[in-house]
Amino acid sequence: MYFDLPFLFVTLLGAGLSLWAQRRVKTTFAKFANVGVRSGMTGAEAARAVAVAGGAPDVTIERHGGFLSDHYDPRGRTLRLSPDVFDGRSISSIAVAAHEAGHAIQHANNYAWLGLRSNLVPAVGIGNRMWMWVLMGGGLLSVAQPVLGGGLMMLGVLLFGMVVLFQLVTLPVEFDASNRAKAVLAQTGIVQTQEEAQGVSEVLGAAAMTYVAAAAAAMMQFLVLLMRVAGNRR
Numbered sequence: 706m707y708f709d710l711p712f713l714f715v716t717l718l719g720a721g722l723s724l725w726a727q728r729r730v731k732t733t734f735a736k737f738a739n740v741g742v743r744s745g746m747t748g749a750e751a752a753r754a755v756a757v758a759g760g761a762p763d764v765t766i767e768r769h770g771g772f773l774s775d776h777y778d779p780r781g782r783t784l785r786l787s788p789d790v791f792d793g794r795s796i797s798s799i800a801v802a803a804h805e806a807g808h809a810i811q812h813a814n815n816y817a818w819l820g821l822r823s824n825l826v827p828a829v830g831i832g833n834r835m836w837m838w839v840l841m842g843g844g845l846l847s848v849a850q851p852v853l854g855g856g857l858m859m860l861g862v863l864l865f866g867m868v869v870l871f872q873l874v875t876l877p878v879e880f881d882a883s884n885r886a887k888a889v890l891a892q893t894g895i896v897q898t899q900e901e902a903q904g905v906s907e908v909l910g911a912a913a914m915t916y917v918a919a920a921a922a923a924m925m926q927f928l929v930l931l932m933r934v935a936g937n938r939r
Contacts, residue, residue, distance in 0.1 A: 712929050719922020726918035728909075729793035731910035734773065737796040737904045740790070743897045748790040748802035755803045755889045756784070759810035766836060768792075775801050779823055784809055796904035803890050804909055807882030810889075818877045825871050832867035839929070858934045862927070869927045872920040879916050883909040 711855045713755040746754070749766050756764045761782075769775070769785035777784050784805050840861030847854025887905060890896040894906055 709719040709876055709933075712926065712933075715922075715929050719925055722922055723915070724919040725792065726915040730773070730911040730915055734801075737800070737908055739792065740796045740904060742796055742799055742895065742897045742901050743796055745794060746799065746895055748786055748793050748798035751799045751890070751895050752784055752786065752802035752806040753791070754893055754895060755806035755886060758889050758893050759806065759813070759885060761806070761809040761813035763813075764806070764809040766791075772802070775805050777812070778820070778830050779808075779812050782809065790855040796901055797908050799890070799895060800886070800905040800908035801912070803886035803895070803905070803913065804883050806889075806929070808878075810881060811878070812886050814897045816878075816881065818874060818881065822874045822878055823873065825867070825874060825906045828867050829871040832864035836861050836864035836868070840934075855934070862930045862934050865930065866927055869920075869923045872916070872923045873918055876920055879913055883913060 744751075749768075752766050753764075756762065756766075763782060764782065765783045767783060767785050768791045771787055772789065774787045775785065775790050785803055786805065790801045792798075799935075806818065838861075840858050843854045843857030843859075843861055846857055850893055886909070887902070890905060891902065896902050910935070
């Protein structure tokens with residue numbers, strides 16, 4: 706009963722937003738994947754230059770399999786770039802590589818939101834695996850034990866809330882990394898023209914929308930579940 710029409714609606718709406726955002730980032734990346742930069746740098750070279758200029762000279766940069774699988778691992782201070790980004794000399798490659806280097810700069814500067822997101826990872830992992838089972842278990846138990854079952858259902862919603870919180874904390878982390886990347890790209894001359902700067906902004910803006918869409922989808926689901934469970938406990 707808790708996965709009814711309103712929940713299905715917001716789930717489908719969230720899935721639609723996520724698909725739109727993913728399509729947008731892929732098409733924007735493809736748009737600038739064949740547009741070179743005057744500096745002639747590869748993504749790996751740009752990532753190194755941005756990290757050093759931003760105060761993170763000890764970061765390790767590795768080639769990583771997959772398309773747009775780029776990420777920064779704070780545990781090993783390692784920046785992993787997909788082949789298209791690592792070897793590419795396009796605006797798209799430079800933008801994505803610099804963004805990931807922006808996370809390394811955040812780490813080196815003890816950026817609070819990045820630290821909070823890292824600290825949330827263990828709890829989010831538990832919440833993501835268990836929230837649905839706890840919620841459904843509470844629903845079944847509430848038939849015989851309404852109070853205990855209702856409490857268990859609320860626990861399930863709160864576990865899902867940890868996932869939502871992680872999505873929300875991710876937003877300032879990602880936007881800040883992009884802002885740091887664009888600033889250093891301009892300061893170092895890796896991006897030299899207005900057209901290149903505009904292309905970088907478009908690529909990073911499209912990438913940011915994937916995080917916004919994920920956060921919006923999770924928040925809508927959380928609010929529907931919270932209102933339903935809280936309403937039935939009254």
